[in-house]
Amino acid sequence: MADKRDYYEVLGVEKSASDEEIKKAYRKAAKANHPDLHPNDKECEARFKEINEAYEVLSDEEKRKMYDQYGHAAFDPNGGFGPGGPGFGGFGGFGGFGDIFGDIFGGGFGDIFGGQRSGPRRGESIRARVTVSFEEAAFGCSKEINIGRVEPCPDCHGSGAAKGSSPETCPDCNGTGSVRTTQRTPFGVVQSSGACKKCGGRGKIVKNPCPKCGGRGAIRKNQKINVKVPAGIDDGQTIKLSGQGNAGQDGGPMGDLLVTVLVKPHPLFERDGNAVLLEMPVTFAQAALGAEIEVPTIDGKVKLNIPEGTQPGSVFRLRGKGIPYLQSKSGRGDQFVTIAVTVPKNMTGAQKDALRSYAHAMNESVAEKSSFFGGKKKK
Numbered sequence: 001m002a003d004k005r006d007y008y009e010v011l012g013v014e015k016s017a018s019d020e021e022i023k024k025a026y027r028k029a030a031k032a033n034h035p036d037l038h039p040n041d042k043e044c045e046a047r048f049k050e051i052n053e054a055y056e057v058l059s060d061e062e063k064r065k066m067y068d069q070y071g072h073a074a075f076d077p078n079g080g081f082g083p084g085g086p087g088f089g090g091f092g093g094f095g096g097f098g099d100i101f102g103d104i105f106g107g108g109f110g111d112i113f114g115g116q117r118s119g120p121r122r123g124e125s126i127r128a129r130v131t132v133s134f135e136e137a138a139f140g141c142s143k144e145i146n147i148g149r150v151e152p153c154p155d156c157h158g159s160g161a162a163k164g165s166s167p168e169t170c171p172d173c174n175g176t177g178s179v180r181t182t183q184r185t186p187f188g189v190v191q192s193s194g195a196c197k198k199c200g201g202r203g204k205i206v207k208n209p210c211p212k213c214g215g216r217g218a219i220r221k222n223q224k225i226n227v228k229v230p231a232g233i234d235d236g237q238t239i240k241l242s243g244q245g246n247a248g249q250d251g252g253p254m255g256d257l258l259v260t261v262l263v264k265p266h267p268l269f270e271r272d273g274n275a276v277l278l279e280m281p282v283t284f285a286q287a288a289l290g291a292e293i294e295v296p297t298i299d300g301k302v303k304l305n306i307p308e309g310t311q312p313g314s315v316f317r318l319r320g321k322g323i324p325y326l327q328s329k330s331g332r333g334d335q336f337v338t339i340a341v342t343v344p345k346n347m348t349g350a351q352k353d354a355l356r357s358y359a360h361a362m363n364e365s366v367a368e369k370s371s372f373f374g375g376k377k378k379k
Contacts, residue, residue: 011025011055022059027265029047029267033051120248120252121249123150126246128145128260137263140230142227142228142229143226145224146222146225148222148223150218152247156213156217158218159206159217161215165207167202171198172196175204179193179196181194217249225241229261232327233261234326236260238259240258274325274333276335282340283341283344284342287306287309287341290306291305312340313339316336319334
């Protein structure tokens with residue numbers, strides 16, 4: 001781990017950088033080192049992997065907190081921070097979603113059955129997040145996530161009573177879970193009802209609680225869930241997995257699992273609805289004389305013919321190379337390629353002479369061969 005560079009240094013941002021600053025820095029660095037723009041360059045390939053690794057951590061709120069606290073050791077499987085250690089590998093103890101039970105039940109696990117009526121009740125829905133790549137969002141994928149949820153106790157099957165016993169009907173509310181009170185006021189007799197204090201609104205009393213769940217009828221458990229991400233899904237959209245949430249009460253159905261999809265930004269592509277946008281660099285000669293160039297798409301590289309005299313900012317359409325339409329068996333958007341003419345650097349003497357000859361033929365004023373100080377400047 002000691003050989004790894006600091007992730008903030010890799011992306012060229014300060015530790016106080018905002019999420020948007022980190023995102024912009026990632027796109028800039030990844031684009032500058034993308035293998036499609038630098039074929040057969042092993043150094044660029046290595047830097048590209050390093051940049052992706054850094055963004056994977058710093059773009060995730062929980063992982064970033066772990067990294068800021070423990071450094072690279074937070075994600076070292078041999079460093080004591082794996083499952084069971086701090087943050088469960090940087091995921092906040094339950095797959096990156098924090099202590100969902102505190103959020104759902106107000107911090108009291110024992111309060112999950114503190115309702116206002118007896119009888120079966122549906123379990124609470126829980127929320128989770130999953131991060132996918134640009135291509136995975138486009139074509140769909142399957143992801144395994146870790147969640148923490150409330151499940152029926154396997155020993156008492158949700159009754160809360162120890163083996164060989166069963167809950168008894170509450171004598172105060174006769175199993176209704178609520179009691180009616182009568183109060184005399186200056187305006188007459190007022191009746192009201194509320195949760196039974198003796199049974200906590202359950203309608204039943206467990207005199208011999210199950211030792212595994214302490215009479216609650218449910219336990220908190222970490223589970224791995226397989227999530228099918230549909231093709232064409234966009235950043236921020238939510239997938240509903242019915243019956244994968246928290247256990248219900250007194251035989252009620254389980255709640256749902258709501259998984260929000262976070263799409264990792266691509267170093268080359270941007271998405272606009274179902275369209276894919278790409279800025280493609282070409283040389284001055286290619287733009288002026290026309291050329292057949294290779295253009296990256298989410299399907300792989302394709303050939304594109306640009307005509308002579310192509311101007312900077314010209315846009316070409318690649319039909320059917322965009323994002324598939326969500327919940328559609330067929331049909332895709334298009335890819336739009338914007339041409340960016342690049343200015344060459346570090347030219348050889350012969351290349352400079354050739355370019356000067358072109359400039360002279362076009363009657364353009366350019367710098368002649370000379371040092372910066374003295375000598376000829378322009379012609």
